Amino acid sequence: MRDHRQEIDRKMSRKIDLNCDMGESYGAYRIGFDEALMPLITSANIACGYHAGDPLVMDRTVRLAAQHGVGIGAHPGFPDLLGFGRRQMQLGPEEIENYVLYQVGALAAFARSAGAKLAHVKPHGALYNMAAKDVELARAIARGIARFSKDLIMVCLAGSAMVEAAEEAGLHVAREGFADRAYNLDGTLRSRKLPGALIEDPKRAAERAVKMVRDGVVVAHTGEEIPLHVDTICVHGDTPTAVEIDKTIRGKLEAAGIEVVPMGNFV
Amino acid sequence: MRDHRQEIDRKMSRKIDLNCDMGESYGAYRIGFDEALMPLITSANIACGYHAGDPLVMDRTVRLAAQHGVGIGAHPGFPDLLGFGRRQMQLGPEEIENYVLYQVGALAAFARSAGAKLAHVKPHGALYNMAAKDVELARAIARGIARFSKDLIMVCLAGSAMVEAAEEAGLHVAREGFADRAYNLDGTLRSRKLPGALIEDPKRAAERAVKMVRDGVVVAHTGEEIPLHVDTICVHGDTPTAVEIDKTIRGKLEAAGIEVVPMGNFV
């Protein structure tokens, strides 16, 4: 029900959120172009110290997001700094649930201290990818978030097991699409190991973003249009060209009359 | 002013809190006798994952404290699991402040999820010992706590620089005494490196605890009585004999007509 209503509202208002991973530096180590990207996005997924990030970085990043009116989100990951949270770990659901709660609580403290509110939670890296295919894992994540607050939005791969898990836990859902990734016919992402998995041309990526939001479809790598309803589009921040790409995507969306606003405004 | 009023209130009601470090296990590693000790204490200082503790342990310990009506406190320490937070680290004030906020936020999430509230924060190990002598460090800790909430109580070594720092930051203060530690004439703790630093006889420790609360004095290791106003007494939980000692202390306090209640009830 809520999902259906959300969708109509969204279509009427033609709103979209642009989310980006932020705050991934750690101690003396710098990753990302947070200062340059923050003005271009509407939601920041901020690392919480497990796979990346540290308290100083979290503080700085939360304040930067707040200054730009960007929605503040926790970006919990596996406890694997060495692997940047990109390596699969087989953890029990109780471990997942409590690791998520820990990270959400830590990030929320910085939001609170900056006079802002935590808006969303997006699982990071391998945790996100595994949850998209494993509903039990997705449920453990959702429980960890809901234990902190049911007012939070869980960012879920559109069409995946995560959406169901988040709704069961009583959370708000933001369905996520990827402008620069190829899709299979069934709406899943084409594996990065296969050719053509990445759309590297910024203009083409931007056009796909517009199509997703305006028409609710994406062209699968086989050429067919498939339905894909998204509330937020993931843009990347870890490459030198990210700023240019993200500018192009935001520009094309706005040129198409789509309002680019934080997901908390409409989800 | 507030400090003075607190003291009168406390004297009138003859109340004392017994605090103990809890939740110091980590993964497969077990430390402490939390189940046996929780019924004997009124405030639990729960490790937050930096020097000890992990999300599963935090969850379990917070729930255990809540079940026993024990006040829930964060016990932030240095990021030094290998040294159990007992080794001095020279960190900048900004690092200290944000490390404290991070740990307090994480622990508070578990309290919230258990339907309880975070009541107090007590710095751990070397962080506590350094802060007792270094007002700048104490201030950084206090700022970290106050950024989360000024409703929190900061547990401070009675008579130390920490008290001033906590009050400046607008926090509530619980002055802490040690029943099993010898005191110098100036009210500081006698170094553990010197003979007689530890009072190992549980009865003698219990008598010292009663004297602190009832009379507001402690006998220094030189034999003179010195004034010492305390709101909470630290009891230890990491030795096999801790349960017996803590029973003796609590028994003697109650036998002397002193009410043993969580610090949040009267501070």
Place this chain on the structure above:
Amino acid sequence: MRDHRQEIDRKMSRKIDLNCDMGESYGAYRIGFDEALMPLITSANIACGYHAGDPLVMDRTVRLAAQHGVGIGAHPGFPDLLGFGRRQMQLGPEEIENYVLYQVGALAAFARSAGAKLAHVKPHGALYNMAAKDVELARAIARGIARFSKDLIMVCLAGSAMVEAAEEAGLHVAREGFADRAYNLDGTLRSRKLPGALIEDPKRAAERAVKMVRDGVVVAHTGEEIPLHVDTICVHGDTPTAVEIDKTIRGKLEAAGIEVVPMGNFV
């Protein structure tokens, strides 16, 4: 060829090694009964700081092993102290290979400093279990070991993919059996999740150990005898009853005329 000759030699001399995980303490955390167990075993698998252990513990454990004439082995594990190396991690072969080399090198330094020699390497926990089923992973481990020295023995689950991988890499092989674990008909270990997976009666475990060494067979959980040629038997050290069990096993082996000696003496 070498494998066949080894087997004949071993049968003639009726020799067996008893190996045990050791040095799993970490900082203030204590695990295991190393002092009590060291006199009972002939090879120590010593944690190297990734899943357990730290430099002080490694130093102490290596010296203790050397004092008792116990073979010194490295026990590399996943970089997951929080999970004690018992959780599966999906790492690339290059990561595995170099993580193993790192840990082997660190442990070898303590052996060298104690005037002893590193004799063997046994992968720990999830790394061992995964390698027993995944020959690519087993090969990566074997390469990591061989890069340090081809004189080392790799402890391999008898009958598993590890044996082949170790031999390919030019390493010596010690085939390992478990006296207290039930076996499937195909020689694999019965899953711990199934009933009867563990043989808890020390006498029965000891009898199985004798049968393995003397007769080269084990009774599968279905009742049939299956061939199982082992050079070393794993005994456990992390439970309070371990000392009693290990005494029983060693006693029965010696009573059966089997020589209990370090694997380096005959592999």
Place this chain on the structure above:
Amino acid sequence: MRDHRQEIDRKMSRKIDLNCDMGESYGAYRIGFDEALMPLITSANIACGYHAGDPLVMDRTVRLAAQHGVGIGAHPGFPDLLGFGRRQMQLGPEEIENYVLYQVGALAAFARSAGAKLAHVKPHGALYNMAAKDVELARAIARGIARFSKDLIMVCLAGSAMVEAAEEAGLHVAREGFADRAYNLDGTLRSRKLPGALIEDPKRAAERAVKMVRDGVVVAHTGEEIPLHVDTICVHGDTPTAVEIDKTIRGKLEAAGIEVVPMGNFV
């Protein structure tokens, strides 16, 4: 004695080593310009996984050094990745000694695997700075190195407590100077907190390097020449301009007829 002879030899042959911190990347995090700098230096101090570095980075860096004929050194630091080993930690001598041995052993394994030999050890960051002033700490470091091998060279701040500690432990000594740091009249480094502590002009730094090697003197910040005998000069690699500076220094040294060779060739 040995020190005196070394000095004469060095003067006769006018040799100098240029050392640089290398291999400080960690997982997804990149620091430094190792590929560009390796051809310019003669000794690489390679991080060992405590304050920076990981097994993949260590492997890559050791091989790169070996390819360029650069001396391979271990660069042990405090167990403080979050602080990059730059924060003081108060550890006991037994901890220091064994942490150093652990790191040296790990790095040596990669050297061995690359068909090379570990040549030297240089303590990193706060560990180096503390050891330069604290002979007990310097001795603990030296013992850790000597336990691995007395054939190793310990890189010591010229004129500091480290030199004595290294000689006592039976190690070879390489006395280190800094071309881009101001010196006090007593031969210690001018604090970075004071103005003029850094010589930012590459040409001036290069001229100071030549003067140190050719004349055995450095101009103190007060203007007087003071004696300073050095075997190796530290060049920096963590800034974008490092490559240019290091080229200038090496160029000026060679132009002055000084041979720039690994410290192992003449110490």
